[in-house]
Structures are given as C-alpha cells and as structure tokens.
Amino acid sequence: MQREEKQLEMTLDAILSRLNDLKMSIGGMIQKLETEYEIINWPTFLDNFAIISSHLTGLSKILAKEICPPLRNRTVLPLMLSPERDESLVNLTQGRVPVFSHDIVPDYLRTKPDPLNEQKMIQNEQKAANLTTEAAMKQVTQYNKVVSHVLDMVSKAREEWEIESSTRSGIQQTSSMADTHALVAAVGMGKGLKVNVPMNVPSGGPGNMMVPPLRGSAPMSSASPGGVSQINKAPAGIKTNIKPAMQVHQFSR
Missing domain, CATH: 1.20.58.1710 (Methane Monooxygenase Hydroxylase; Chain G, domain 1)
Structure with a gap:
C-alpha cells in the first residue's frame, strides 16, 4: 500500500x-x-x-x-465549499479560482462533458454514421473542387503580380542629389549665398540724415539732437522781414 x-x-x-x-x-x-x-x-x-x-x-x-x-x-471530492473568497485558493491557482463554491464545483470536478455539448456531439456522430459512402465521396469531391478553384485564383493573381513587377519600369525619381548637396552646403557653410552690400550712411550719423530739398529751395538737414531744425541757406528771391528781436541765432543762449 x-x-x-x-x-x-x-x-x-x-x-x-x-x-x-x-x-x-x-x-x-x-x-x-x-x-x-x-x-x-x-x-x-x-x-x-x-x-x-x-x-x-x-x-x-x-x-x-x-x-x-x-x-x-x-475519486476527487471537495472537502469544503464556501461562497467567500479564499486567499490560499487564489494563490494556489494563481488568481484563476477565487472561490470554491457550489456553482463552480460541478464544472471543475465533472468527469463527463457538459450535457448540452454531449448531446450535440452525439447528434453529429449519428449524422456522420448515417451518411452513405457515395454521399461522402460526393461531398469530398465538391470540397476539392472549391479548394482547387481558390488555389487557381491565388496562383493566377500571383503570376499576374510577378509579371507586372518584372515589366514595370522603375519608379520615377523625384529628387536630385546635386540639389540636395547644394542645399546642405548652403545651409551648413553658406556656400553660394550672395552677400548683401550695406547702404552708404552719411558720415554725420543718423542725426544728420539729408532731406531732399524742396523745389526752389536750398537743401535742409534734419533735426539736431536738440530737436531744432536748421536752415543752411535762405531761399533766393524771397524777401524776409524778420525783426531783430525775433531772430534766433544758432549759437545764442
């Protein structure tokens, strides 16, 4: 023993x-x-x-x-049935069976298939047993025809694809390596870029920018840092009648 x-x-x-x-x-x-x-x-x-x-x-x-x-x-018999969660059972089954209750015991300890599945299996076995040899060969032949037809379709599609792949011209190139290298050189090293020449700036600085003269008048300069306009020369042919008290000299205080 x-x-x-x-x-x-x-x-x-x-x-x-x-x-x-x-x-x-x-x-x-x-x-x-x-x-x-x-x-x-x-x-x-x-x-x-x-x-x-x-x-x-x-x-x-x-x-x-x-x-x-x-x-x-x-014979395997359950020692204890409980609807509550059993942690030891959870660890033993790696989380698959949390409880061992009256509902799941018949499924885990059954020795025969489910009655409904067993009935369907018996019906299929009886149907297969009642099938004659001639009918079975007819079904097999029909099935082989369907499979052969599908195989022919797949083979034909494969041949067409291979022929198309072999005769198809190469894909048209949409880029130029020379242009790509030129662009990289221009971005990375500035190669081929034009240098803009700066405009001439008068020696007097921004404060003495020349203003285009008016018709019949002498050229005028822009305002000095003090904000007072200066007239280089009085216009010819224009009489001025300015009182001495109203004249403001450039260097007067």
Whole structure:
C-alpha cells in the first residue's frame, strides 16, 4: 500500500511539472501573439506550437506508463465549499479560482462533458454514421473542387503580380542629389549665398540724415539732437522781414 502511494505521489509530481512547463509554453505563445503580432512569422509560430505539442506528448507518456497507477480509479471530492473568497485558493491557482463554491464545483470536478455539448456531439456522430459512402465521396469531391478553384485564383493573381513587377519600369525619381548637396552646403557653410552690400550712411550719423530739398529751395538737414531744425541757406528771391528781436541765432543762449 505504501509503495502504491509513493508511486502515486511521484506520478503526481511529474504530472505537475509537465503541466507547469505546458502552462509556461502556452503563456509565452499568447504573449508573443499579443505583443509581437506585427513581426511574428509563420516558422516562429510553428516552433512555439511544436514546443507545446512536445509537452503534451510527454504528459501523455507519463500517464500511459505501466508504473503509473490508474488515476481514473481515483475519486476527487471537495472537502469544503464556501461562497467567500479564499486567499490560499487564489494563490494556489494563481488568481484563476477565487472561490470554491457550489456553482463552480460541478464544472471543475465533472468527469463527463457538459450535457448540452454531449448531446450535440452525439447528434453529429449519428449524422456522420448515417451518411452513405457515395454521399461522402460526393461531398469530398465538391470540397476539392472549391479548394482547387481558390488555389487557381491565388496562383493566377500571383503570376499576374510577378509579371507586372518584372515589366514595370522603375519608379520615377523625384529628387536630385546635386540639389540636395547644394542645399546642405548652403545651409551648413553658406556656400553660394550672395552677400548683401550695406547702404552708404552719411558720415554725420543718423542725426544728420539729408532731406531732399524742396523745389526752389536750398537743401535742409534734419533735426539736431536738440530737436531744432536748421536752415543752411535762405531761399533766393524771397524777401524776409524778420525783426531783430525775433531772430534766433544758432549759437545764442
């Protein structure tokens, strides 16, 4: 009896190890499908699927060994049912089963398929069994015709695409390397840019900017820093009658 229990314990440990490996492989594959779906290719997907298949094969070999006691002869019964959250159960199942209540126990401990699914499976099996050989061959032939038609369409589209790709002229170039280098040299080193010559500024500075003379009058200079306009020369042919008291000399105080 002790030997059988020891074998059962060793078998359960091996099964748990294989199940953990299988779970890690499935989780890695799901993560790649969710995060690398844009770059993942078909060979990589097949490699991941092959790893999962190898874990399933190893699990089947463990269960098929003669040294393994038949687990189908064992009965699993719940020791306690509670509608409240069980933290130990959450940690044991890694958050998948928060409670072990009367509602979920039939689903986790059932040994047969769901009654509705089992009924549908039986109906499909009966329908397949009642199908004659002639009808089955007819359906297979029709299915092969559909597949062949789709394959011909894909092959024809591929040939047209290859012919179009081989005969199509090159894409017209829309840029010039010479212009690009000239633009880079102009921006980076100022090559080829014209230098603007500054305008001549009178030696007197901004305060003595020349004002175009009026018709029939002498040239006038702009206001001095004091803000008083100066007349260089009185216009010819114009008589002035200014009293001496009203005359303001340039250097008077």
